[in-house]
Amino acid sequence: MKIILGDNQFFGINHSDLSKGEKTKSQFQSVSDIVKFLEEASSYVDGIMMNSNEMGVEVINKISLCKSKEIHFSIPYPHKYASLVNESGMLGVLLVVLKLINFKSFISGLKFLFTRNAKHLIPVLIKLELPKNLEKGNYIYLQNIVTDLCLGLGLENYLLKFVHSLKEMGYKPALITLNPIFLDEKIAHWKEEDLRDLCVCYNINLSGFNVYPKLNSVQNFTKEKRIYKRMGMSIFSSGAVFNEKIFDFIKSLNLDYIVFGSSNLDRIKSNSIKFGV
Amino acid sequence: MNIKRVSIIGAGRMGITHYAILRQYLPESTFVIKEIPGVVTSILKRSLNDSRVEFVTEDLRETFDLNFICTPPQFHLKEINNSIERKDKLIFVEKPYGLFNQNLPNLNNIFVGYVLRFNPVILEFKKIIKKKNLKIEQIECSYFSNTLTKPPKGWRNSKYIGVLTEMGCHLVDLTGFILDKDLNKAKIINIKNKSVYSKSEDIHESNWTIDQTIINMKLDWVNKNFRKPVFNYKVKFSNGSIVNFDQQNMKSLDDSDFNKNIVSLTTNLDYYLRGIDFSNQIKDIINKREIISKSNEAIAVNNLLKKLKSL
Secondary structure, X not given: OEXXXXXXXXXXXXXXXXXXXXXXXXXXOOHHHHXXXXXXXXXXXXXXXXXXXXXXXXXXXXXXXXXXXEEEEEEOOHHHHHHHHHHHHHHHHHHHHHHOOOOOOHHHHHHHHHHOOHHHHHHHHHHHHOOOOOOOOOEEEEOHHHHHHHHHHOOHHHHHHHHHHHHHHOOEXXXXXXXXXXXXXXXXXOOHHHHHOOEEEEEOOOOOOOOOOOHHHHHHHHHOOOXXXXXXXXXXXXXXXXXXXXXXXXXXXXXXXXXXXXXXXXXXXXXXXXXXX | OOOOEEEEEXXXXXXXXXXXXXXXXXXXXXXEEEOOOOHHHHHHHHHOOOOOEEEEOOOOOOOOOEEEEOOOXXXXXXXXXXXXXXXXXXXXXXXXXXXXXXXXXXXXXXXXXXXXXXXXXXXXXXXXXXXXXXXXXXXXXXXXXXXXXXXXXXXXXXXXXXXXXXXXXXXXXXXXXXXXXXXXXXXXXXXXXXXXXXXXXXXXXXXXXXXXXXXXXXXXXXXXXXXXXXXXXXXXXXXXXXXXXEOXXXXXXXXXXXXXXXXXXXXXXXXXXXXXXXXXXXXXXXXXXXXXXXXHHHHHHHHHHHHHOOO
């Protein structure tokens, strides 16, 4: 099982306690603060996770990690698009995206204009979100708000297009979801070559916090074998629950990856040791 | 109630969100989505290739078991009247309920999407105060975000929109819901509105009363300190105890029964999108309709908002 250090603490995100999120964010006032912390923390973990907000992109462009460390980069940054919709509506967002089509994404842009099928915009949107210094071979995750919307709308083919687009670009594809069993049902028929390189990230923790549809079923699902890799997130219930039983519980699940956030280097080191890394 | 045919008017962000959730909780139902003709509609039509849904651009004629109205608020009245004429059985309207200058229908089959009512912390708070028979003396509530970073375009930048319409309506509705009181009884003490980017108010503070309860409300949707919208309540009871809560946590130094975190209030959910409250709202409208805001409550919200906007 590999350990990835998450990024919520840098951006004030805490799904169980808003004030805690603000407190940890205050430690990281600049991109340099985040980069310095990550470079130190990386000796205790197998890699880092980072979101495509403005600071996140800069972090990836500036950070220098040992070659063995993995970068797991998640896209898109939802609040950027939510603000755009609030200010300019859906058409406004579309126009912003279309303006950014350049020579490299010309074919995709043309396909979209002829067919009006939004699926063809996926490679364009991916390129918009990636930092220029992000090396090939790293994981690119689709944020759960998009993955789960595609699931809800019956657009699993979009998820497959996302996977194919990333593989063509030289990256490893990954999907974040809060509905892991639902996603598993929908991708079960995908070809083995599409599933083999895929990683699926979802909530799993002892308290069942944000574990859907319910803890028992996700726990059982996690113990079953799958071709694709699986990453557990929110393993400490967003910091709301911390006891020693968590470590044995997570280790019993045979996950390929786990991700957790922390602004404390000693805690990161101690957790990694307890997870047996 | 057997819901076979569902219509959704408006395929914007909320229409599509509700459609995605409804598809899971009504697996046997078919859908008609109505949107104005244009580029976005034609993209949605080509992209959402699904035998359960039909896209149309003209007004609907048949009767639906459930009609979701997710258009901008200035179009609510027209669509509600069309829905009543078609004899749709249940009508759901996204918040706010129309605009403040409209004569909106008050009917038992019309419900309004004040989704924060379904937040687990809010529901737990209501449950505890009912069990303990506590009387609320004072409320301080706030709702802050960085939603607006520049002047909005088109209809989003009118005197009827602004932070009160977009975010304040939630707090006003929640306050009435928590107090279990008719918001038509509210009396204004003072109001302060400030415009930063939009033609309407972007920052608001007001003091008002409902019966013996005093409410102070602060709104700000141009606050760069907030990554996402955060609401906060500080409630003082007549016995002197104070409870603070937001969307994730409830705390009291005076009464430990109120010390709850959303982690302990977690429930099972078949399909999650955007928040547990969105799915629970859908479940309520298709089942018992016990928590969801009724049209008379939403009209009372509008009446108070009109006063708070000094319109």
